[in-house]
Amino acid sequence: MEQNLLVVQDLEKYFYIGRSFLFAKGHIIHAVDGVSFAVKKGQVFGLVGESGCGKTSAGRAILRLIEPTAGQVFFNGQEVTSATTKELKLLRRRMQFVFQDPYSSLDPRMSIYRTLREPLSNFFTHLSRRKIRDLVAEYLVRVGLEPDYMNRYPHEFSGGQRQRIALARALITEPELIICDEPFSALDVSIQAQVINLLKKLQRDFNLSLVLISHDLAVVEYLCDPIAVMYLGRIVEISPKATLYEKPLHPYTEALLSAVLVPDPYVEKDRYRALLSGDVPSLVGIPSGCGFHPRCPLAINACRKQRPQLVEVTPGRLVACIVRGASVEKQSAKYKD
Amino acid sequence: MKLKHSNSNQRKQPSGEHLLDVRNLSVSFDLIEGTIPAIFRLDLVLDQGEILGVVGESGCGKSVMAKSIMRIIPQPPGRINSGEIFFESRELLGLRESEMRDIRGKEISMIFQEPTNSLNPAFTIGDQIAEVFRFHHRLSKGQAWSKAVEELHRVEIPDAEKRMRSYPHQLSGGMRQRAMIAMALACQPKMLIADEPTTALDVTIQAQILELISQLKRNIGMAVILITHNLGVVAAMAHRVMIMYAGRVLEEGPVENIFYHNHHPYTRGLLQSVPRLDQAHRELREIKGIVPQLNDLPGGCAFSNRCDLVMDICHKREPELKPIGPRHFSRCWLEYEPQRNG
Numbered sequence: 001m002e003q004n005l006l007v008v009q010d011l012e013k014y015f016y017i018g019r020s021f022l023f024a025k026g027h028i029i030h031a032v033d034g035v036s037f038a039v040k041k042g043q044v045f046g047l048v049g050e051s052g053c054g055k056t057s058a059g060r061a062i063l064r065l066i067e068p069t070a071g072q073v074f075f076n077g078q079e080v081t082s083a084t085t086k087e088l089k090l091l092r093r094r095m096q097f098v099f100q101d102p103y104s105s106l107d108p109r110m111s112i113y114r115t116l117r118e119p120l121s122n123f124f125t126h127l128s129r130r131k132i133r134d135l136v137a138e139y140l141v142r143v144g145l146e147p148d149y150m151n152r153y154p155h156e157f158s159g160g161q162r163q164r165i166a167l168a169r170a171l172i173t174e175p176e177l178i179i180c181d182e183p184f185s186a187l188d189v190s191i192q193a194q195v196i197n198l199l200k201k202l203q204r205d206f207n208l209s210l211v212l213i214s215h216d217l218a219v220v221e222y223l224c225d226p227i228a229v230m231y232l233g234r235i236v237e238i239s240p241k242a243t244l245y246e247k248p249l250h251p252y253t254e255a256l257l258s259a260v261l262v263p264d265p266y267v268e269k270d271r272y273r274a275l276l277s278g279d280v281p282s283l284v285g286i287p288s289g290c291g292f293h294p295r296c297p298l299a300i301n302a303c304r305k306q307r308p309q310l311v312e313v314t315p316g317r318l319v320a321c322i323v324r325g326a327s328v329e330k331q332s333a334k335y336k337d
Numbered sequence: 338m339k340l341k342h343s344n345s346n347q348r349k350q351p352s353g354e355h356l357l358d359v360r361n362l363s364v365s366f367d368l369i370e371g372t373i374p375a376i377f378r379l380d381l382v383l384d385q386g387e388i389l390g391v392v393g394e395s396g397c398g399k400s401v402m403a404k405s406i407m408r409i410i411p412q413p414p415g416r417i418n419s420g421e422i423f424f425e426s427r428e429l430l431g432l433r434e435s436e437m438r439d440i441r442g443k444e445i446s447m448i449f450q451e452p453t454n455s456l457n458p459a460f461t462i463g464d465q466i467a468e469v470f471r472f473h474h475r476l477s478k479g480q481a482w483s484k485a486v487e488e489l490h491r492v493e494i495p496d497a498e499k500r501m502r503s504y505p506h507q508l509s510g511g512m513r514q515r516a517m518i519a520m521a522l523a524c525q526p527k528m529l530i531a532d533e534p535t536t537a538l539d540v541t542i543q544a545q546i547l548e549l550i551s552q553l554k555r556n557i558g559m560a561v562i563l564i565t566h567n568l569g570v571v572a573a574m575a576h577r578v579m580i581m582y583a584g585r586v587l588e589e590g591p592v593e594n595i596f597y598h599n600h601h602p603y604t605r606g607l608l609q610s611v612p613r614l615d616q617a618h619r620e621l622r623e624i625k626g627i628v629p630q631l632n633d634l635p636g637g638c639a640f641s642n643r644c645d646l647v648m649d650i651c652h653k654r655e656p657e658l659k660p661i662g663p664r665h666f667s668r669c670w671l672e673y674e675p676q677r678n679g
Binding site: 192217262267280 | 509570609
């Protein structure tokens with residue numbers, strides 16, 4: 001059994017809004033509401049969901065870019081959530097983050113050299129100037145850029161090139177884990193494929209573990225295994241790639257998959273589409289019980305009252321659904337007999 | 338079989354035959370950096386009840402094209418250098434602004450990518466939809482209001498009466514886009530221009546909105562120009578597709594031709610660079626290079642510096658958009674061999 005590199009246990013992140021006065025009663029936003037998962041070494045873990053499902057907050061809370069409200073995160077056995085500032089700094093070298101928007105994540109006043117030097121001088125104090133320059137050049141080449149780009153400034157680059165620079169900045173500290181938050185969504189179609197292939201190659205070359213946060217199911221399917229689906233701050237299903245796409249268990253996953261359009265007119269004509277009615281409810285008033293029940297075609301009475309737990313139905317396959325979870329359990333019990 | 342390319346004027350048919358007939362449209366913007374040619378000699382036809390998908394990456398001129406047809410290009414800095422736009426035999430570019438205002442919203446409507454920015458935050462949804470009836474049909478306040486409620490029902494907004502009094506910020510993104518569609522379709526226009534109507538929305542909401550557009554299209558029988566960068570949306574919705582790049586049409590044809598018998602290397606590149614849900618194990622082929630700046634295009638064919646099949650002539654002369662099959666055009670020097678990509 002491979003070792004888990006990252007373990008997330010019951011992670012919660014609540015935001016308080018409208019509580020400007022001491023006694024004013026505000027609302028609580030349950031952005032991340034009890035998320036648990038584990039990432040093995042060398043795995044590319046996909047975290048998908050629609051906007052507002054809490055996937056970004058979860059990613060940031062794992063690295064403590066925002067402080068989690070509750071729950072624990074372990075990195076290589078060491079607890080991140082209780083780490084002191086000093087310990088956290090050491091951990092951050094090994095866990096990096098790549099942001100969605102390459103236009104705002106690079107400092108416009110810093111040359112590319114300074115942008116890439118900063119993490120180096122942060123984490124490795126003994127490096128000579130010459131060594132730093134060599135490293136910066138090396139990593140620029142690794143992400144498919146020219147070494148002499150280091151003297152330029154971010155505004156001289158296109159979105160795809162900026163995202164490559166952001167990747168180089170994350171890789172230069174030789175991390176073991178990178179959390180990528182929608183790294184492709186700001187890019188054009190033809191550029192997106194370049195960056196996807198680059199990330200895939202870098203992951204293999206460095207034997208990286210990745211957590212890829214995305215709303216694009218096709219991209220996640222292409223890169224990730226296993227995949228977790230989030231809805232309203234909770235994970236509703238975790239599954240190996242093959243089973244998730246062939247036979248999704250959770251009705252939300254099913255709806256999500258059938259809503260994705262395939263760029264193929266013949267396939268599209270013959271496809272059955274399970275249209276979801278209604279909107280994603282706001283995180284302020286999460287429905288009781290299972291958060292998905294107002295939109296769920298399978299909802300029964302119990303779904304309104306009882307919050308389903310994420311249960312393992314077959315090895316590596318977890319689902320949080322009262323209806324589907326039970327039926328699969330029965331089925332697998334039958335096979336055992 | 339090789340088709341003769343000599344007759345490049347084949348598509349120049351007399352106006353009046355098509356609902357929309359754009360000819361030789363060139364639009365540029367005068368900026369401090371210099372003149373940016375946003376659209377270069379664009380031809381476009383649209384028939385009644387047809388959905389034309391316009392696909393391209395950022396800066397390819399697809400939105401400028403839409404805004405030119407609506408005549409909402411700010412001038413200056415925009416400049417329409419040449420071209421004619423015939424809508425039901427009327428030439429739009431020559432109309433007076435007051436005449437154009439009667440057409441906008443009544444005969445041609447447009448919905449935009451970001452409903453948050455295109456609705457007025459200071460007025461309720463109801464006021465904004467009712468205004469359309471008051472302006473175009475000169476209805477009284479009460480009549481316009483009740484017509485607006487009907488429109489909201491039609492786009493399936495629950496609690497329509499209550500929602501009429503909501504301000505845009507009180508609605509979700511999907512609801513706002515529905516309200517925009519209600520406003521655009523209030524006068525049952527003959528043509529709808531939808532500029533990235535679902536890009537800002539989640540996939541489950543996107544499916545709802547696309548279903549709504551095609552349903553309303555069937556009921557009203559309007560023609561749609563659907564601008565998007567999402568090839569899945571095009572595959573599901575469009576009858577005909579136009580691939581744009583650097584202000585030019587590179588390929589145009591029926592949706593089956595574009596997806597299965599395409600000709601231009603850029604079209605093929607685009608299709609191969611999108612991950613597909615039903616083909617996860619296929620390698621993604623990328624298009625090399627970056628999307629070019631419009632004032633810094635390569636000589637000859639605009640795509641020549643990124644093309645895998647580039648030839649000498651591509652650097653020297655820009656190819657014409659030539660017919661390669663029934664209603665199928667491509668702007669490429671490559672000879673057309675049917676079924677080359679089966």
